[in-house]
Amino acid sequence: MTDAPLWEVFIRPRNGLSHVHCGSVHAADEVMAIQAARDVYTRRGEGNSIWVVPSDAITASDPALKEQNFEPAMSKIYRHPSFYEIPEDVGHM
Amino acid sequence: MYAQGLIGADAATTEDAAFLERFQARIDAEEKIEPNDPMPAGYRKTLIRQIGQHAHSEIVGMLPEGNWITRAPSLRRKAALLAKVQDEGGHGLYLYAAAETLGVTRDQMTEELLSGKAKYSSIFNYPTPTWADIGAIGWLVDGAAIMNQIPLCRCSYGPYARAMIRVCKEESFHQRQGYEIMMTLARGAPAQKDMAQDALNRWWWPSLVMFGPPDSDSVHGDQSMAWKIKRFTNDELRRKFINATVPQAEFIDLTVPDPDLRWNDDTQSYEHGPIDWDEFWRVVKGHGQMNRDRIAARRKAWEDGAWVRDAAVAHGEKRRTRHTAALAAE
Numbered sequence: 001m002t003d004a005p006l007w008e009v010f011i012r013p014r015n016g017l018s019h020v021h022c023g024s025v026h027a028a029d030e031v032m033a034i035q036a037a038r039d040v041y042t043r044r045g046e047g048n049s050i051w052v053v054p055s056d057a058i059t060a061s062d063p064a065l066k067e068q069n070f071e072p073a074m075s076k077i078y079r080h081p082s083f084y085e086i087p088e089d090v091g092h093m
Numbered sequence: 094m095y096a097q098g099l100i101g102a103d104a105a106t107t108e109d110a111a112f113l114e115r116f117q118a119r120i121d122a123e124e125k126i127e128p129n130d131p132m133p134a135g136y137r138k139t140l141i142r143q144i145g146q147h148a149h150s151e152i153v154g155m156l157p158e159g160n161w162i163t164r165a166p167s168l169r170r171k172a173a174l175l176a177k178v179q180d181e182g183g184h185g186l187y188l189y190a191a192a193e194t195l196g197v198t199r200d201q202m203t204e205e206l207l208s209g210k211a212k213y214s215s216i217f218n219y220p221t222p223t224w225a226d227i228g229a230i231g232w233l234v235d236g237a238a239i240m241n242q243i244p245l246c247r248c249s250y251g252p253y254a255r256a257m258i259r260v261c262k263e264e265s266f267h268q269r270q271g272y273e274i275m276m277t278l279a280r281g282a283p284a285q286k287d288m289a290q291d292a293l294n295r296w297w298w299p300s301l302v303m304f305g306p307p308d309s310d311s312v313h314g315d316q317s318m319a320w321k322i323k324r325f326t327n328d329e330l331r332r333k334f335i336n337a338t339v340p341q342a343e344f345i346d347l348t349v350p351d352p353d354l355r356w357n358d359d360t361q362s363y364e365h366g367p368i369d370w371d372e373f374w375r376v377v378k379g380h381g382q383m384n385r386d387r388i389a390a391r392r393k394a395w396e397d398g399a400w401v402r403d404a405a406v407a408h409g410e411k412r413r414t415r416h417t418a419a420l421a422a423e
Contacts, residue, residue, distance in 0.1 A: 027405070028402075043179065063130055
């Protein structure tokens, strides 16, 4: 007994929004993966478009390198508008 | 709760104190734990077991209600019941997918269910002889499930919490459709009202034990609470459920079958009579009325579906081979 391949499912809630990851399904091929995803994840109008991607095709960043990858951005608060002090008299900017 | 306070769980873990301390600090800071994060073996094991039991409960839970789809009293009721049973199947799949992120395979989980090694909620080992049982299941069993699952939406393990959010959104229709069935029967002919009361009599106590053993006997509750897998104790959830449900029974003029039930003005809460925990353990250990039927039905479904799974895999392979050949010919 072997599992059918795993697929990651992405759904676009409506036009104008991105496809968002919502879960995964097992299916023998991409056509059946789309059918399974439709049955499992869109029973209540959750979206109008589905992507399925073989799970093993996803390359993920290494969780052990989380600090190295993402910590530098946390300390650069000058990248955010709230870092700069503008007198209220100037109005909305 | 569909995991019933983790039947037979063992949260033993062997990591060093510094590792456990760092992990606990993340939990205490309400950080979510995601699949690739370091976690204690006991945390992983507890979750695999809990999510697995929960998933199996959803799948086995399709059986008692599926029994009534072809005999629902109207097209409206039939469509609703069909949608509800389909939801249970979906919930099982969300949960299996969440468990798989912890390194267990779907096949392992399926095998454990079919061999009787894995547990599922004791509630599904009771029979559904009348239509009113479908009302009682939606109202009481799904009501109890919601009471347990809402705090699970804040569980520390991200994939489980996200699955629970989806499940809870869908589950509230289940409870409402059940209560509507009970209300219709309770306001119908005397025979219909009797049928509703009979269903309440049979489902009340099994629903209360869905929350698992009392806190005084619950061995693994403390560790699950500390890891924020659980947010409330079994007894707390049971009390909440009783407090919410008793007025609903009164509203439709049905009587909760507990002569000792009384309102405590000091605690602003109901107090219930003694629960038969021997019965609970009997059912959990496989001696309920329907245990054998449920597993036999799951085995039959699995075996009868084998050719479909094989055909799907063969079809998928054939398409891939053709696709590769077509690419090579270009």
